Amino acid sequence: MNLEILPPKPTRNFLKLRKKLIGLTGKAIMHFNMIEEGDQVMVCISGGKDSYTMLTMLLALKKKAPIHFDIIAVNLDQKQPNFPQDILPNYFIDHGIPYEIVKEDTYSIVKSKIPEGKTTCSLCSRLRRGILYKTAKRIGATKIALGHHKNDIVETFFLNMFHGSKLKSMPPKLLSDDKKNIIIRPLSFCEEKDIKNYANAMNFPIIPCDLCGSQKNLERENIKSMLSIWEKNNPGRVNNIFGAISNIELSHLADKSLFDFESLKLSDNLKKDIDSFSIINFINQSQKV
Numbered sequence: 328m329n330l331e332i333l334p335p336k337p338t339r340n341f342l343k344l345r346k347k348l349i350g351l352t353g354k355a356i357m358h359f360n361m362i363e364e365g366d367q368v369m370v371c372i373s374g375g376k377d378s379y380t381m382l383t384m385l386l387a388l389k390k391k392a393p394i395h396f397d398i399i400a401v402n403l404d405q406k407q408p409n410f411p412q413d414i415l416p417n418y419f420i421d422h423g424i425p426y427e428i429v430k431e432d433t434y435s436i437v438k439s440k441i442p443e444g445k446t447t448c449s450l451c452s453r454l455r456r457g458i459l460y461k462t463a464k465r466i467g468a469t470k471i472a473l474g475h476h477k478n479d480i481v482e483t484f485f486l487n488m489f490h491g492s493k494l495k496s497m498p499p500k501l502l503s504d505d506k507k508n509i510i511i512r513p514l515s516f517c518e519e520k521d522i523k524n525y526a527n528a529m530n531f532p533i534i535p536c537d538l539c540g541s542q543k544n545l546e547r548e549n550i551k552s553m554l555s556i557w558e559k560n561n562p563g564r565v566n567n568i569f570g571a572i573s574n575i576e577l578s579h580l581a582d583k584s585l586f587d588f589e590s591l592k593l594s595d596n597l598k599k600d601i602d603s604f605s606i607i608n609f610i611n612q613s614q615k616v
């Protein structure tokens with residue numbers, strides 16, 4: 328396996344950016360204990376900039392990690408029209424990366440269920456998730472790595488808040504509902520702009536994500552532009568929001584199922600203070616009489 332995938336003439340700035348991304352990926356992995364000794368990590372590759380970046384980060388970290396883990400790249404060929412079937416296998420072979428291409432025609436299912444002109448992503452993602460879970464089980468993968476980054480996490484947070492009245496996002500590490508799969512997001516601490524610059528310099532053979540002909544998810548697009556305006560006017564705002572997602576005070580929100588507001592009681596010391604204060608008051612009042 329070729330663990331050092333670099334562009335032909337890496338510039339100093341590129342190496343700095345790569346170092347930054349590797350550092351942030353390693354930090355997220357350690358922080359959430361994403362990868363453990365002996366793990367078989369199934370790295371989901373769509374052919375977009377994020378998944379290629381994640382793969383090269385994990386390969387670089389595998390080389391220097393104090394633990395042993397294995398990587399297998401998995402692509403789901405969803406049978407979209409004009410999907411370039413050779414790009415990913417060629418990339419994996421060229422770099423000596425173990426891989427598997429899973430072929431399942433989710434495209435026809437999605438097209439038959441969703442009316443023309445509507446966004447098809449939510450059904451498509453659900454189908455894809457089910458297939459990836461099954462694949463992980465079949466190949467003995469202990470972790471499923473997805474390429475979502477910090478901006479994806481913040482956008483999803485607002486999508487769920489605005490359209491679902493719920494404070495939730497994509498967690499860096501997640502146990503599936505049936506408790507049979509663990510999903511990890513090693514790029515959770517990485518910003519999209521850095522990934523974009525890195526992917527451009529790496530000249531990855533990108534597969535466009537609009538082959539399915541789905542309409543853009545307008546709600547996500549609106550949130551993206553809201554966040555980019557905020558970021559432009561107040562640089563660092565997206566980082567602050569991500570920081571807030573990682574630093575929650577349940578007692579200062581309003582979810583009764585997560586914080587026991589009903590049983591809040593004054594501390595015994597304070598009660599004693601109040602009692603003694605009342606006695607003094609009582610004595611003072613009595614003396615005046």
Ligand code: SF4
Nearest residue numbers: 447448451536539541
């Ligand atoms: S853009 Fe197309 S392939 Fe991607 S999630 Fe949406 S429907 Fe699926």
